[in-house]
Amino acid sequence: MTTEAHVEVKNLEKRYPVQKSVFRSAKDFIHAVDGVNFSIAPGESLGLVGESGCGKTTTGRMLVKLLEATSGQVLLKTDGEVVDIANITDKDDLKSFRSDVQMIFQDPFESMNPRRTVYDTIAEPLTVQRIGTVPERETKVAELLNLVGLTPAESFMFRFPHELSGGQRQRVAIARALIVDPTFVVADEPTSMLDVSIRISVMDLMLKLAERLDVSYLYITHDLAVARYMCDRIAVMYLGKIVELAPTEDLLANPMHPYTKALLSAVPVPDPSYKRPPVEIKGGISKSINPQPRCRFYDRCPMAREDICGPQDHPPLEEKAPDHWVACYLVDKQSA
Amino acid sequence: MTTPLVEDTSGLKSGQTLLEVDNLIMRYKTKQGYVSAVEDVSFVLHKGEALGLVGESGCGKTSIALSLLRLQADNGEIMGGSIKLGGKDLVPISEEEMRTHRWNDISMVFQGAMNSWNPVYRVGDQIKEALDLHWPTRLSRAEVRERIGELFALVGLPADAQDRYPHEFSGGMRQRAVIAMALSCNPQVIIADEPTTALDVIVQDQILKELKRIQDDLDMSIIYISHDIAVIAEVTDRMAVMYAGKMVEFGDTADIFSAPRHPYAWLLLSSTPSIVGPRRQLAPLEGEPPNLLDPPTGCRFNPRCPFATDQCRVEEPPLADIGGGHMVACWNYEDVPVGITAGGVA
DSSP states (O other): OOTTOSEEEEEEEEEEEEOSOTTSOOOEEEEEEEEEEEEEOTTOEEEEEOOTTSSHHHHHHHHTTSSOOSEEEEEEEETTEEEEGGGOOSHHHHHHHHHHEEEEOSOTTTSSOTTSOHHHHHHHHHHHTTOSOHHHHHHHHHHHHHHTTOOSHHHHHTOOGGGSOHHHHHHHHHHHHHTTOOSEEEEESTTTTSOHHHHHHHHHHHHHHHHHHTOEEEEEESOHHHHHHHOSEEEEEETTEEEEEEEHHHHHHSOOSHHHHHHHHHSOOSOTTOOOOOOOOOOSOOOOBSOOSSOTTGGGOSSOOTTTTTTSOSOOOEEEETTEEEOOTTSOOOOO | OOSOSOOOTTOOOTTSEEEEEEEEEEEEEETTEEEEEEEEEEEEEETTOEEEEEOOTTSSHHHHHHHHTTOOOTTEEEEEEEEEETTEESSSSOHHHHHHHBTTTEEEEOTTGGGOSOTTSOHHHHHHHHHHHHSSSOOOHHHHHHHHHHHHHHHTOOGGGGGSOGGGSOHHHHHHHHHHHHHTTOOSEEEEESTTTTSOHHHHHHHHHHHHHHHHHHTOEEEEEESOHHHHHHHOSEEEEEETTEEEEEEEHHHHHHOOOSHHHHHHHHTOOOSSSSOOOOOOOOSOOOOTTSOOSSSTTGGGOTTOOHHHHHSOOOOEEOSTTOEEOOTTGGGSOSOOBTTBOO
């Protein structure tokens, strides 16, 4: 593990069995996440983008131990020590892990208990972990409400979720994630349910907090424009595999993988005079159940070569240009 | 296409007025009073044109669409104004007469309709229902099959897909079938309410291209409703920006994007991120939309507006033409900076 990485993911896999019968053991598996590698530097925000079903949420959930990986490793650096999160089983260790790593969920309307006040929701991690006395918790909650811009804090503290707008709820969700002073946050589409105008203020808030509290993010989104605004680097996923990983502006200006190219050319642009290039992708659905041992994008790839891509397994993610990683046999290595 | 699917009954040519909405007011009656969802909205839709309605959730986009079909919820009431289709006002006519216009003249792709197929009936049988209800004559079984085959060809689905069940369709196919259903009775206008919101970008691109092709081939008018400003930029000729039940800006899509004049439209465009062009700092829009039970006096945007003056808090600005059919409802539109490009302020 490189010394500067905060989180390092090695060959992470998640397979779900497809059970045909209760009495037979499963032979078929959905390869939801299929050997993923990446690392996140301290204070860095890595975007994980891709279409629905590509495995981005599954990856995020494994990183916070909401799902157990089938194989592979997630290495987390805490207090100068590197730990494999799979080995965190001890109750106390798990507690400190939960205060180090937090998750923000997509839907601010569903992820909050309607019968609990804002204070209860935000202070819950402290209650569970038995941190502080009640007055101390109240001070801490008020501090966070101020931080996320829900002011005056006293007027929000004892409201219920139905008394809040979508943007306010998502701010509460962010406050709840940050109350335990995490160093790493997985944010799963935190702004996709919000209107554009509110979206910007929530995104700005997360950027500001990352800077001030030195939090690293894994930012999961399907919206490349949002990823561009939020992330230092972007990883593009397709069918459980990362197909391209590069610094944000480099990826947008110089996409190399044919899937990234198709994805970028399909994003609508808020400028009526701009003409997008045609989206080059073949139709059809690639299956994630027992995928064939070749490039996952083969069936939909406009460039696929039977002689090169056909007989080989999925291409490895290689550094084709400085810091620009691509998994494709047809992309030549560029000299720096 | 060899056989024209739409007979142009109106005798209108491209560019002629098809639908004229004048001072439409629609309010929902609640226990706390009236919610003014659509307030004094006027616009004209031309034949063959694509018109966009944008705004945040709750601004009245869908309420306008439902009013045009007179399908607003039971507690919704059209309290003023007119909706003229080919010169005929649809507001005062009976429900029975309205039914003859619904689907035959104006149809709608409802928001989330692709997820509303009944799972236990074949897709074709569900489209047949629309034909049974609205087609002017009684169609035989064979005629229905043929018609649905034609419609499926139009939206890029194989004819035999009508014998399949919704779960056998992908998301994109389900949305194509919804569009086929909206086209089933040769409407002159289709209202597409968030037609691609639940779809991935690559499928969204295909559906939008398909709609554009259908619009051109059939010389049809489409009203697009979307919260996604980038989609509106790409598919519409003219657009209206809605805020709190009011139309605050209306004009050519290209004009509004190059120089939005209403402060709300300006802020909305400034807060839209883009993957093209330089990365910009985006401008946040502070505050929350008003409660429509008790909207602010004067301009409804005044509590959030950076350009608001005393006049704005008292007097409501009219939607006025500032040249070339570009309409703005703002007293101080001249204060709004020009030179913003979509993607945010530089």
